[in-house]
Amino acid sequence: MANAPLAIRPVTTKTDRRDFIELAYRLNxxxxxWVPPLRSEVAGAIDPKKNGWFSHAEAQLFLAERDGRPVGRIAAHIDRLALEMPAEQGFGPxxxxxxxxxxxxxxxxRALFNAAETWLRNKGMTRVVGPISLSIWEEPGLLVQGHDHSPTVMMGHHKRVYRDYIAEAGFEPVKRLLTYELDITKEFPPLVQRIIAMGEKNERIRIRKVDKSRFAEEAAIILGILNDAWSDNWGFVPLTGPEIDDVGKKLKPIVFEDLIRIAELDGEPVAFMITLPDLNEAIGPLGGNLFPLGWAKLLWWLHRGKARTMRVPLMGVVKRLQGSRMASQLAFMMIEYIRRVAVTDFESVRGEIGWVLEDNQGMIAIADTIESKVNRVYHIYAKPL
Structure with a gap:
């Protein structure tokens, strides 16, 4: 009952963690x-022993209860790497x-926000930013546009009313994140095709597939490019080795060599593009459970190797090339090569790119040039403590 006493308490026990996880399934x-995530994945994400993000961060989970019944949840967290970043890039001390x-x-x-803010204030924080769950590299932002369709893998989906709750708590939007969708069965405009053709004639350029037999080495190359390419972006926090290891273990089953490309210039890796089949197509019907039949269904989907939608969660070009014609050319070449494979080998018809910062003019220009359209918008909010 809405008028029953409300209690907010920290999550401390195994039962608390189970209730924290299960609440999202009931409310959504x-x-x-809403695509029910695998419970095992959620449990791993909030477990300091299983999530490499905790190697440089700490979090306190809170449950809201009425008459002993869970009615809300929130995480308050501090990322030590984020504290070291320049304040003008969004985070900082x-x-x-x-x-x-x-x-x-x-x-x-309101009670949950009060609890999270109090915990952060007691830890010496002077500002709170969110929602970010838990890392900026995982599921940042609150969905404010695009509620009429399901998210792709590793993207969030939230109740419309949460926007009001966050505003009522005194938060103001500080950044918009965009995702773009496009029909990948169609060839790109003639301009893009000419740019790609010119790149194919340039002996300095090589666009290659990743080699899964050298997974750790390839991951290190991508990590190096990523941390250089994104280092000046709003909200940047360096992605660490333990986090890459975690992502590798989680996504390795849906990492296909044809769908991840590294661009080399004069033999040096300078750009990359990661594309993933939309795993949500497979896990959505499972209701969050791998057992008793979910595991078999997921294995069948992975073995089948077909996906209606492909998502590009990450791409980057080393900083020294950003803003150049070469950077755009490499991006178009990687996008086109992966588009062809997605259509012919995976029978994909739809692509999604993102998230993209609202002020990332280079990426937005590429998205516009290949005639993709914004399909989802996320807001990140902040308030002083």
Whole structure:
């Protein structure tokens, strides 16, 4: 009952963690576009022993209860690497975060925000940013546009009313994140095709597939490019080795060599593009459970190697080439080579690119040139403590 006493308490026990996880399934059950994540994945994400992000961060989870019944949840967290970043890039000294937010009503939401803010304040934080769950590299932002379709793998989906709850708590939007979609069965415009053809004649350029037999070495190359390419971006926090290892273990089954490309210039790796089949197509019907039949269904989907949608979660070009014609040419070449494979080998018809920062003019120009359209918008909010 909404008028029953409300209690907010820290998550401390195995039962608490189970209740924290299960709440999202109950509150979102009626939304046909919410994709139930695998419970094992959620459990791993909040476990310091299983998530490499905790090697440089700490978090406190909170549960809201009425009459002993969970009605809300939130995570308050501090990333030591984010504290070291320049304040003009969005985070920096004194910045804490909230994430993994779910609430049954506005009263619950307000109490949860108070608990998270108090914890952060007691840790010396002077500002709170969110929702970010838990890392900026995982599921940042609150969905504010695009509720009429399901998210792709590793993207969030939230109740519309959460936008009101966050505003009522005194938060202001500080950044928009965009995702773009396009029909990949269509060839790109003639201009793009000419740019690609010119690149193919340039002996300095090589676009190659990754080699899964050298997974660790290839991951290190991509990590190096990524941390250089994104280092000046808003919200940047260096991606660490333990996190890459975690992502590798999680995504290795859906990493296909044809779908991840590294661009070399004069023999030096200078750009990359990662594309993933939309695993949500497979896990959506499982209801968050791998057992008793979910595991078999997921294995069948992976073995089949077909996916209606492909998502490009990450791409980057080394900083020294950014803004140059070469950077755009390499990007178009990687996108086109992966598009061809996605259509012919995976029978894909749709692509999604993102997230993309609203002020990333280079990436937005590429998205516009290949005639993709914004299909989802996420907001990140902040407030002083």
């Amino acid at each position: 059950r009626g939304d046909p576009h 004194g910045t804490g975060f909230f994430g993994l937010f779910e609430a049954e009503d506005a009263t619950v939401a």
